[in-house]
Amino acid sequence: MKNVLTVAANTFREAVRDRVLYNLVVFALLMIAAAIFVGQISIGIEQSIIVSLGLTAISVIGLFIAVFIGVGLVSKEMDKRTLYALLAKPLERWQFLLGKFFGLVLTLAVNTAAMGIGLFLALWVVKHPLEKVDLYVFVAVYLILLKLALIVALALLFSCFTTQFLAILFTAMLYVAGVFAAGLRTMQGVNLPSSTTAMLHGISYVLPNFENFNVMAAVAHGAGVPGSMVLYATAYAVVYGAVVLATAAMVFSRRDLK
Amino acid sequence: MNRRALGGLALCIVVVLGLAGVWKLQQKIDSEKRAMHLDWDDLALRSGNLVKGLSLEYAPLMGAIYWTRAVQYFGEKHQLHDRNVELLWPLLDIATTLDPHLLVAYRFGAIFLGDAPPRGAGQPDLAVRLLERGLKENPEYWRFYQDLGNVYYFDKKEYAKASDAFRKGSSYPGAPIWMKVMAAKIAEEGESLETSYFLWKQVFDTATDPQIKKNADTHLKLLSAQLAMREIDQLAADYETRTGRHASHLGQLVQAGLLQGIPLDPEGYPYVLGKDGKAELSGESPLMEQQQVLQKKLQP
Numbered sequence: 001m002k003n004v005l006t007v008a009a010n011t012f013r014e015a016v017r018d019r020v021l022y023n024l025v026v027f028a029l030l031m032i033a034a035a036i037f038v039g040q041i042s043i044g045i046e047q048s049i050i051v052s053l054g055l056t057a058i059s060v061i062g063l064f065i066a067v068f069i070g071v072g073l074v075s076k077e078m079d080k081r082t083l084y085a086l087l088a089k090p091l092e093r094w095q096f097l098l099g100k101f102f103g104l105v106l107t108l109a110v111n112t113a114a115m116g117i118g119l120f121l122a123l124w125v126v127k128h129p130l131e132k133v134d135l136y137v138f139v140a141v142y143l144i145l146l147k148l149a150l151i152v153a154l155a156l157l158f159s160c161f162t163t164q165f166l167a168i169l170f171t172a173m174l175y176v177a178g179v180f181a182a183g184l185r186t187m188q189g190v191n192l193p194s195s196t197t198a199m200l201h202g203i204s205y206v207l208p209n210f211e212n213f214n215v216m217a218a219v220a221h222g223a224g225v226p227g228s229m230v231l232y233a234t235a236y237a238v239v240y241g242a243v244v245l246a247t248a249a250m251v252f253s254r255r256d257l258k
Numbered sequence: 259m260n261r262r263a264l265g266g267l268a269l270c271i272v273v274v275l276g277l278a279g280v281w282k283l284q285q286k287i288d289s290e291k292r293a294m295h296l297d298w299d300d301l302a303l304r305s306g307n308l309v310k311g312l313s314l315e316y317a318p319l320m321g322a323i324y325w326t327r328a329v330q331y332f333g334e335k336h337q338l339h340d341r342n343v344e345l346l347w348p349l350l351d352i353a354t355t356l357d358p359h360l361l362v363a364y365r366f367g368a369i370f371l372g373d374a375p376p377r378g379a380g381q382p383d384l385a386v387r388l389l390e391r392g393l394k395e396n397p398e399y400w401r402f403y404q405d406l407g408n409v410y411y412f413d414k415k416e417y418a419k420a421s422d423a424f425r426k427g428s429s430y431p432g433a434p435i436w437m438k439v440m441a442a443k444i445a446e447e448g449e450s451l452e453t454s455y456f457l458w459k460q461v462f463d464t465a466t467d468p469q470i471k472k473n474a475d476t477h478l479k480l481l482s483a484q485l486a487m488r489e490i491d492q493l494a495a496d497y498e499t500r501t502g503r504h505a506s507h508l509g510q511l512v513q514a515g516l517l518q519g520i521p522l523d524p525e526g527y528p529y530v531l532g533k534d535g536k537a538e539l540s541g542e543s544p545l546m547e548q549q550q551v552l553q554k555k556l557q558p
Contacts, residue, residue, distance in 0.1 A: 182288075183330050205281045212287050218294065229290040236283040243276030250269045254262075 003091050007099020008106060011073070015107040020069065023061050027115045030057055031122040047127050051220040054119035055140050058112055062148040063175070065108060070155030071167040073100040074252070094249035101156055101245060105149045112148070116141035133222050139230060140219040146237040147213035151175060153241045154208065157248035160255060174208065181207040212236055292338070306355025321357025324349055328363070332370050332379075343379045346370060350388060354395075361399060364392030368405050369470065372413040377473070382413035403427025404437065408457060411444060421445035436460065451488070455481040476548050479524040483545055486521060490529060490537035493517060504535040 015021075034053050074097070077083035086096060116138055123137065124130055154174055158167035184204035212233050215225045309324075310317050328349035335343050350367040354360055370378055372385030389406045396402070403423045410420035421444040428437035436456070443453055458481065462474035490508070493516045497505045500514065508531055511517045520528045527543035539546050 183327075205284055206277060209284060209287075212284070223294070226290060226294065229287065229294070232283055232286045232290060236280060236287060239276050239279040239283060243273055243280070246269055246272045246276075250265060253265070 003095040004099045004102065007086075007091075007096055008102035011100050011103020012106045012110075015069065015104065020065060020107060021111060021114075023065070024111065024114050024118075027057055027061060028118055031118050034122060047123065047222065048220045050123050050126055051119070051137060051140075052216060054115070054122060055137075055144065055216045055219070058115045058119065058141060059144050059147070061115070062108055062112055062144060063151065065111065066104070066148045066151040067155055067168055067171050067175075069107075070104055070152040071159045071164055071171065073104060073156060074159045075164045075167075093253045097156060097160075097249050097252050098245065101152060104152050105145075108148045108152070109145055112141050112145045131222075133224055136215075136219045136223075136225055139225045140215050143213040143215055143225075143230070143233055146233060147210050150208055150210075150237050150241050150244070153244040153248070157244050157251070160248050160252040175210065178208040178210040181209040182211045208240055209236075306352040309352050310356050318357045318360075321353050321355075321360050321363070324353035324356060325360055325363045325367075328353055328367065328370075336376075339376065341375050343370075346379050347381065347384050354388065354391060358391075358395035361392070361396065361401075364388055364396075364402060365405055366467070366470070368409060372409045374413065382409050385409045385413065398430075400427045400430035400433040400437075403430075403433075404460070407437075407440065407444075408461070411449070411457065412454070415449065417444050417448040451481055451485050455485065480545055480548055483523045483529075483539060483549075486523070487529060487537035487539075490517075490521065490531075494531065494535055494537070498535070505531060506535075507531055508537075 031050075031054060034050055074083070077086070083096075087093065119141070120134070120137055123134060127134075151171065155167060155171045158170045162170070181204045184200040184207075215229075218225055309320065328346060331349060332343060332346055335341075335346075346367075350363060350371070353363045354367070357363075368385040368389050371388060372378060372382040374380050386406065386409055389402050389409065392399070393402045393406075403426050407420045407423035407427065410416045410423055414420075421441045424437045424444065425441035427433050428435070428441060440453065440457065443450075447453065455478065458474050458477040462471060462478055465471045465474060490511075493511055494505050497511055497514055497516055505511055508517065508520050508529060512519060522528055523539055523543050523545055525544050527540040527545075529537050530540050532538045539549060
């Protein structure tokens with residue numbers, strides 16, 4: 001466990017050194033601009049726009065970090081040949097992989113938390129006093145973080161057996177497919193053979209369902225998110241993430257690094 | 259068994275158990291979402307022109323994606339018996355703005371919008387608006403007049419406008435002659451079972467989508483049953499004139515020589531006489547369930 005934490009801490013430090021958190025400036029500017037202009041360009045939906053825009057920005061910025069940095073976590077170490085020095089120490093490959101995963105998730109957690117606070121402040125500017133229900137913004141941010149963690153796990157898995165470019169492509173494609181996973185189960189208006197429908201139904205459960213973490217519409221309209229929903233979504237991310245990371249660890253441990 | 263094989267086996271177990279867990283959790287999450295009664299499929303951008311601008315040169319592809327989304331949205335709502343289809347019109351609006359020549363979106367979209375609940379959204383005004391836009395963008399496509407006539411006839415009960423739509427459509431080269439006949443017949447009689455039967459027959463004969471065909475087939479069976487029941491009612495009235503009493507069952511009409519045998523509905527179930535002496539569908543007939551919807555639609 002100590003090894004995993006050491007790798008995670010180093011990964012976080014490296015991300016900070018690489019100026020990954022500079023995106024926070026972009027986000028802050030976006031929120032400030034939105035808070036100033038939203039009241040002038042819309043009527044009655046200021047809260048909805050601020051929350052939707054803020055959560056979308058958090059999700060998109062996080063997505064870029066998760067995919068592009070996630071894919072480079074292993075391959076960068078290999079390209080720079082630092083991986084060989086690391087693995088020569090008493091460090092198992094799976095520990096290295098898990099450490100990298102937690103390091104980037106920690107970076108994303110700091111990033112999304114900071115953006116979440118920024119969003120909350122922007123919401124306070126356009127709508128004060130705030131209500132208790134506005135705190136659900138943080139629930140939405142938390143669920144976005146879970147989604148990003150799952151994407152990091154997928155990016156890591158792909159980077160374990162293919163090139164950086166293909167890993168980015170596969171992760172992006174799986175993300176898009178995962179967003180539409182729920183739609184596969186409800187293709188009632190489309191006439192397909194029953195065997196195809198059954199196959200799509202099965203695939204919809206195997207694909208990572210990223211819509212499970214999307215409560216943007218609910219939060220933007222001032223509705224709450226039940227605790228049980230958050231609990232199940234967390235369990236989903238943990239179980240699915242564990243499966244992906246176990247597979248990644250297995251693939252990485254069998255990879256010929258010579 | 260060596261370490262490598264053991265590792266592989268352990269991974270298989272983890273993957274299988276994990277996916278089983280994911281399956282179970284997904285069902286829990288789905289039920290939580292349903293319990294929240296929220297339109298999760300919110301539409302961030304409702305302006306077709308804005309989406310078109312953002313789509314760059316890929317607007318037709320985006321149009322197809324939005325149309326698919328509309329079909330999925332409507333299908334999902336239908337499956338969940340959820341009558342709140344607030345997003346159907348914006349989705350169709352965006353799809354047809356992105357690709358004004360997406361004929362299928364106008365035709366099926368008008369059916370989804372115009373049909374009365376639970377089959378459709380019960381928004382015939384929007385169905386008319388969609389078809390009129392379709393005609394504006396595709397003025398050579400006479401079938402939109404057929405669809406417009408159907409919406410005015412079945413959903414809006416505006417027979418003068420229905421007749422006018424069929425008349426306009428009939429003037430197009432290639433348009434079938436029956437459109438002219440329908441224009442005259444509707445102008446003269448308004449709504450009738452025969453006209454309804456004929457219009458649904460046209461839908462049935464020309465539809466390529468199995469679901470639309472099935473819907474038309476159900477309507478045809480019900481209308482056929484209604485036509486038969488109208489004849490039986492006439493025979494029952496004749497029986498009453500002859501004998502001076504109500505017929506209580508169809509066997510009496512057979513015995514009196516008015517019927518060759520007990521007539522069957524299109525699903526093969528015998529008609530029965532109700533307490534008021536009028537012909538009815540058998541309670542066991544699958545058509546019974548559909549009849550209520552059709553009657554609601556036929557009554558002004």
